Amino acid sequence: MNGPRKAAANSPVHDGRWTPWIYLAPALTVLAALLVYPVYQLGLISFLEYTQAQVSGGEPTSFQGLGNYTELFADSQFRYVLLTTVVFAAACVTGTLAVGCTLAVLLTRVRALPRLLLMLAALGAWATPAITGSTVWVFLFDADFGPVNRVLGLGDFSWTYGRTSAFALVFLEVVWCSFPLVMVTVYAGIRAVPVEVLEAAALDGASNWRTWRSVTAPMLRPVLLVVTVQSVIWDFKVFTQIYVMTDGGGIAGQNLVLNVYAYQKAFASSQYSLGSAIGVVMLIVLLGVTLVYLRLLRRKGEVL
Amino acid sequence: MKLAVRTGAAVAALAMAGTLLAGCAPSTSQGGAGEDAKSGTLRVWLFREVGNKPKERVVDGVVRRFEKQHDGVRVDVQYIPVDSRAEKIKGAFNDPSSAPDLIEYGNTDTAGYVRNGGLADVSAEFGDRSQASDTDRAAKESVTVDGKVYGAPFFVGVRALYYRTDIFDDLGIEPPGTLAEVASAARKIRAERPELYGLVVGGAYTYGAMPFIWAHGGELAKKSGAGKYTATIDGARAKKGIAAYTDLFGEDNCPAAKCAGMGGNDNVEAFAAGKAGMAVAGDFNRQAMEDGKVKDDYAVLPLPGTRRGTVAPAFAGGNNIGVLKSTSHRTLAVGLMRELAGKATQRKLFDAMGFLPTFTDTRAQVAKKEPFVEPFVKTLDAGAKSVPVTPAWAEIDAGLVLPTMFQQIAGGKRGVDEAAGEAAEKMDKAFAE
Structure with a gap:
């Protein structure tokens, strides 16, 4: 085995040093065009003064250094929105994972027909576009015409008026539209656990909980990792639900999250540079969270 | 060998970054054509x-x-x-x-x-x-x-007070002659017809709220030199107007839980659907009223000012x-x-x-x-007014500075002084840029 490979590496014709890069080239080119370039532009604009006046040539573009960032962090509303976003995203991720995993386990325990129905219901939620889902939820919880208030006997209670109740409403919608991915993925993961291992655990007299904790969960860890990271990214970047359900950030901006705030800055008031700076901050936060998470898992000896 | 690969990749990356830097700075339009063709x-x-x-x-x-x-x-x-x-x-x-x-x-x-x-x-x-x-x-x-x-003005649009003639007749209310009478008529309607808003208002209905500020002698901002403005929304008179408007949010007229989130269109819809005794709406909303339930039962009069015989300056x-x-x-x-x-x-x-x-x-x-x-x-x-003519206004508008102020007060989260002070601060910051 060792001999021929060495010979190939040394041969002047098949010099392998560029081979991986050649294979990678198409993917790298696409990545560079679709990922690196926009991120580069985002970063660049965040260091400039770049508003509509600069875009349409009314005023010259000027370099601001970290000016946009100092402005952002001096803005108490931005800090408040950043904190809100982190807390809200954490709640959404926890909720989504809890519901998704519970239902995945449930799927493995029920008969074919209820399983099919549950799957169909989940796929329905999954396939609904965020804007449609949000609009329907707002209607369901409408103070005057919503069926939920009627069923619960809440009278004309307005869900979107209070800060907490508005966030709770959005939380429910976010969990509703994002649990199916978790459920399906985790369900597939559970199905991939070899029956022999589970049988062995059963023969050893392990309880259900013990089997989950010591056998299934560790084997599911890579799957859980993927869905967690994905949920973190999605929920941190939530836009549509907040924008639609709280009418662009709620009463007096009480339900603003970063993405909606960035939209307000970048597009509604054409301060593209400030919006970009918010985008960069979000990127860094997300990268940070993901890296720390990967790090933690690796320390536990997980091969990824 | 490994080193060579790395250097190669680094060079490639640098070269790429270089071309990007040179060729792809964010675009800026080149502007004027400089030609004046006659056909x-x-x-x-x-x-x-x-x-x-x-x-x-x-x-x-x-x-x-x-x-x-x-x-x-x-x-x-x-x-x-x-x-x-x-x-x-x-x-x-x-x-x-x-x-x-x-x-x-x-x-x-x-x-x-x-x-x-x-x-x-x-x-x-x-x-x-x-x-x-x-x-x-x-x-x-x-x-x-x-x-x-x-440019040249093309047309103007202005808002006035729409009111329900049938309800005013039933309850024996006279068309109001001052802003205080508007408020008392609104409360009377709400008291007698609890399913209706007296005067429908909106925390996000800036153009409906501005006449209250102007009628009390307040201003949003005043000019302080060429193209420069200073916020005066926290002045004593402006605050009186803000208080007069935000007092209308409440169980006795238009509950904050419903009305704080409303904008101009919501107000027009509420009135057109027969859910309000009065509304501030524009000449351009006539069709909506004609298409609504209130079709034959409304009349319009200028929104009165604080004193009898005056008109609250409207937004032009x-x-x-x-x-x-x-x-x-x-x-x-x-x-x-x-x-x-x-x-x-x-x-x-x-x-x-x-x-x-x-x-x-x-x-x-x-x-x-x-x-x-x-x-x-x-x-x-009688003299309509406009918002400050400065590019900062677009930012103030998009930043929802005034709606935030009205909503904070209407929802009881801030007092008039505090909310108006914050709004003035935000406006001044935008003016300064």
Whole structure:
């Protein structure tokens, strides 16, 4: 085995040093065009003064250094929105994972027909576009015409008026539209656990909980990792639900999250540079969270 | 070998970054065309209104006559949706080659468009225009930035007090003569008909709230030098007006839980659906009322001021027509603008669309023909006001500074002093930029 490979590496014709890069080239080119370039532009604009006046040539573009960032962090509303976003995203991720995993386990325990129905219901939620889902939820919880208030006997209670109740409403919608991915993925993961291992655990007299904790969960860890990271990214970047359900950030901006705030800055008031700076901050936060998470898992000896 | 690969990759990355740096800085439009052709195609963008046909007919008439008078000139009119106008017009400023020569635009956008370098200065042609002397003062101000003229007023829109004649009769309420009477009438209606809002209000209905501030002698901001403004929303009189408006949010008139989130359209809808005894709404909302439940049961009067016999200054809304800086047919474009915004066209547009003319004499003529517009014309003649003419206004508007203030007070989260102080701070920050 060792001999021929060495010979190939040394041969002047098949010099392998560029081979991986050649294979990678198409993917790298696409990545560079679709990922690196926009991120580069985002970063660049965040260091400039770049508003509509600069875009349409009314005023010259000027370099601001970290000016946009100092402005952002001096803005108490931005800090408040950043904190809100982190807390809200954490709640959404926890909720989504809890519901998704519970239902995945449930799927493995029920008969074919209820399983099919549950799957169909989940796929329905999954396939609904965020804007449609949000609009329907707002209607369901409408103070005057919503069926939920009627069923619960809440009278004309307005869900979107209070800060907490508005966030709770959005939380429910976010969990509703994002649990199916978790459920399906985790369900597939559970199905991939070899029956022999589970049988062995059963023969050893392990309880259900013990089997989950010591056998299934560790084997599911890579799957859980993927869905967690994905949920973190999605929920941190939530836009549509907040924008639609709280009418662009709620009463007096009480339900603003970063993405909606960035939209307000970048597009509604054409301060593209400030919006970009918010985008960069979000990127860094997300990268940070993901890296720390990967790090933690690796320390536990997980091969990824 | 590994090292070589790494260096290679690094060089490639650097080279790539280099080309990016050189070639792909964020784009900036190159602006003006510098040419003034006397023939060719003139492109015009006007707003597409609800029920746009009559407008098209009037404009077609003007355009055909213009084409006949100018040899080799074709005019291409496009109607752009009002909802996406901001994006369209931004796009036009960014790409002069596909931009129109003439646009219709909302009058609060003037200063922003001028700073963006999008509108051409037409002071030379319009500064001493004979017709200009009859132009409404607020309308004239809305095309003027730093003493220069950037377009012609096309029509004005103004809000007044709609009220339910049937309910007023049933409850024996007289049409209110002061703002205090408006409030007491509102509370009486709510007390007697708890399913209705007395006067429907909205935390996000800035243009409905401004007359309360102005009626109490307050101002949003005052001019402090050329193009410079200082917020005065936290002045004593302005705060009185803010308090008068936010007092209307409550169980005894319009519960904050429902009304704090409302905007102007919500108010119009509520009144049209028969859910309110009174509403502040525009002359341009007439059709919505006619299509609603209240059809035969409403009347309009100017929103009264604090003293009997006065009118609360209304917000002078409306649209202007302007020539784009990038036009390559400047003379022709200005000529067509003169026709489109002229008295004859405005009179026809009033007949077709109900747009109020910007010329006081033309307006007086049409008011005689159509009694519905009388309260609106009275409101305008009493002196309507506009928002500060500065590009910062777009940012204040987009940052929801005033709605936030009203909503905080209406929801009981902040007192008037605190909320107005915060709003003033945010406005000053925007003005300073």
